Every structure is written in C-alpha cells, then in structure tokens.
Amino acid sequence: MRQMGRVAESTSALGGEDRILLVGDVGKAFLDGDRADRYACDIRASALEAIEMATKHCYPTVGVVLDGLAGQLRSVLKALRHGTPARIILLAQMYEEPIARCLTSETADEEKAADGYWVCPTTLASFCRGVRAGAGQEQAVQETAAVDGTYAAMEVKIRQLERLATTDDLTGLKNRRYIWEFARQVLQRGQQSGGRVTLLVFDIDNFKHYNDVYGHPTGDEILRQAALLMQRCCRPHDVVGRIGGDEFAVVFWEDPCCQALEGRPERRSTEAEHPSEAIFIAKRFQNEFGNSELHLLGPEGHGILTISGGLASFPRDGVTIQELFERADGALLDAKRSGKNRIYLVGEPRNNIADIS
Numbered sequence: 001m002r003q004m005g006r007v008a009e010s011t012s013a014l015g016g017e018d019r020i021l022l023v024g025d026v027g028k029a030f031l032d033g034d035r036a037d038r039y040a041c042d043i044r045a046s047a048l049e050a051i052e053m054a055t056k057h058c059y060p061t062v063g064v065v066l067d068g069l070a071g072q073l074r075s076v077l078k079a080l081r082h083g084t085p086a087r088i089i090l091l092a093q094m095y096e097e098p099i100a101r102c103l104t105s106e107t108a109d110e111e112k113a114a115d116g117y118w119v120c121p122t123t124l125a126s127f128c129r130g131v132r133a134g135a136g137q138e139q140a141v142q143e144t145a146a147v148d149g150t151y152a153a154m155e156v157k158i159r160q161l162e163r164l165a166t167t168d169d170l171t172g173l174k175n176r177r178y179i180w181e182f183a184r185q186v187l188q189r190g191q192q193s194g195g196r197v198t199l200l201v202f203d204i205d206n207f208k209h210y211n212d213v214y215g216h217p218t219g220d221e222i223l224r225q226a227a228l229l230m231q232r233c234c235r236p237h238d239v240v241g242r243i244g245g246d247e248f249a250v251v252f253w254e255d256p257c258c259q260a261l262e263g264r265p266e267r268r269s270t271e272a273e274h275p276s277e278a279i280f281i282a283k284r285f286q287n288e289f290g291n292s293e294l295h296l297l298g299p300e301g302h303g304i305l306t307i308s309g310g311l312a313s314f315p316r317d318g319v320t321i322q323e324l325f326e327r328a329d330g331a332l333l334d335a336k337r338s339g340k341n342r343i344y345l346v347g348e349p350r351n352n353i354a355d356i357s
Helices: 005-009 047-056 070-083 094-103 124-133 137-147 151-166 176-193 207-214 216-233 256-261 276-290 321-337
Strands: 020-023 041-044 061-065 087-093 116-120 197-204 239-244 247-253 307-314 343-345
Touching: 020 047, 020 124, 041 047, 047 070, 061 070, 061 124, 070 087, 087 094, 087 124, 094 116, 094 176, 124 137, 151 176, 176 197, 176 239, 176 247, 176 321, 197 207, 197 216, 197 276, 197 321, 207 216, 216 239, 216 247, 216 276, 247 276, 276 307, 276 343, 307 321, 321 343
Parallel strands: 020 041, 020 061, 061 087, 087 116, 307 343
Antiparallel strands: 197 247, 197 307, 239 247
C-alpha cells in the first residue's frame, strides 16, 4: 500500500492525490509563493529532501525551480525521473528558457529530462490550475485572472509586457533588448564556470535594393524567411534575435546542463580556440540562405540573397556584451568592405570563415 506520510496529514480540499510538490526557492518563481497551503502544495527547498519525499508519495506533478540548482540540475532531474512517475515541470526565469527547452526536448538516445516548463515569475494559482487541468501557461493565466483578480491580473500584465519588451513583431524573434540582457547573463555565467559564448552579428547584403525595387512587403518576407532559416540552423539553446532593420544577432553558448544531458563532455574556453560550433552553424546558414529560392522576388527577380557577418567570442575578443557587440560589428564592417557575402572572425589574419576548415 502506498505510503501517505505527511502528505496525507496536510489539510486540503483537493485531497492528497492532487497535491503538487515544489522543489527549490518558490519565492524566485511565484508572485504568490506564500500561499502554498491554499493551493495544496508541499515545498522542499532542499533537493535531497524533495527527491526523498517524491519517491515515498505519489505526487502527480513535481515543479522544479531552476534558479539555484546549477550543477545539481542534471542529477536532481534524473533522480526524480527514476524515482517517481510524476510529471516534472520546470520553473524557469526568462534567461533560463533555452535551458528549459533543451531539458524538455527528447533525444534519440534519452528520454526527456522534464515534461514541460513555465516561464517565471508566474502565479502559484495559475500554475496549479494549469498543471491540474493540463492547460498551457497562457490559457491557465487567462482563466485564473477571471477568477482571482489580484496576483493573476498582475501576471497577465507581466506576460504582456514581456512580449512587448522582448519580441520583434515582424519576425517573432527576440529583439535587441532581450539579446542584450540574455547575453549579459550568460556571460556572467561564463565568467563563473568557464563556459564559452560567441556572438554572431549579420545582415542581408543589398537589402535596401530589394526593399526599393520589390517593395517593403517583399523585404519583410525576406526578413521573416531569414529568421526562420537561422532558427532551423541553430541548436535549441542558442538564441536568435533581430536587433534592427535587416540586422540580426545570434548568441551561441555552451550550457553545462544541456551538454551533460546530451552526453557531451563539458568544455572550457581557451583564448586560442575557434568557436567551432558557431562557425559550422554560420557556414551552414550562409550556404542555405544563398541557395534559397528567389520566388520571394517574383518571376522577374534576379540575383542571389547573401549575408555578411562578424563573429566575436568570450573571453578571447571581449568579456562584456558591449565589447563583444563592438568587435562583432567591426568584423561585420570589414566583411562588407571586403566584398560582402562573407563572415569574419575577429582578429584572424585570414578571418573569413570560408577559409577555416
């Protein structure tokens, strides 16, 4: 017979079988984290205590706050996955969303480390409503706002402001504000853990010509197609953004959690090392974009769509986001002056990535 322990002793209108276990500092995830009793939740700040509790009691859902777990994350999720049949839902800050996407993606070799994620801050009310009903975050937030107007209405405003502040309306990519803040935070992580970060800045060659000759709707469609293609070429945890006009940026970074879960060894940065993954992805995008069909330009369209870009890496080319953007922009300008349709690495004698094997 299943052991009930303290879970059964807790008072709840929902009953023990509907209780949710929360792991970590809930104050970092929920606006109303002090209302756990009201929503039939058990909280364990200690990962070890949470794992023990999850294995003894049949929780349908376990919510894991990513912030604060760092190097423990892989082992905690693995222990929860093997010790309980519960759905594992990650509670991620905005900058942790790429990690959450990685952890909830199924690979050919392994099952998913988690079953889903919510972006924080959120409300405990909407989270509990959503996971119990199997609803997504947006739906749960809207439904909760109709019932509980205080915290839930605040969360609706947060979600709306996040979209306005961080999303490019035309392409659906992250905007300059998001890219800047995300890169700043992963650089901070890189300084603490030795992780590598590479910034690619690129734009579309002769874009003004396409806009002038074929019209702004065609120019907009070229930008949307470039955004989709770049996203397809990148890894799930890399972040692609449009930072203005026809200029885009990509933050390539090595997250130790994603590397470990994918079975790849964690690597440390060295100043002499080329950012090989970023170079490979940039080459692939450049080739695929150049080979894309020009039906966007109509039957009379002539020419080949090409890009020029600059790659700058931490810590070799800079240690702040300001420095990396300045160096990458400088390499992009050099690529333009040298004839376009090329991507340059900062500080290399033969710095076109096409020349690097």
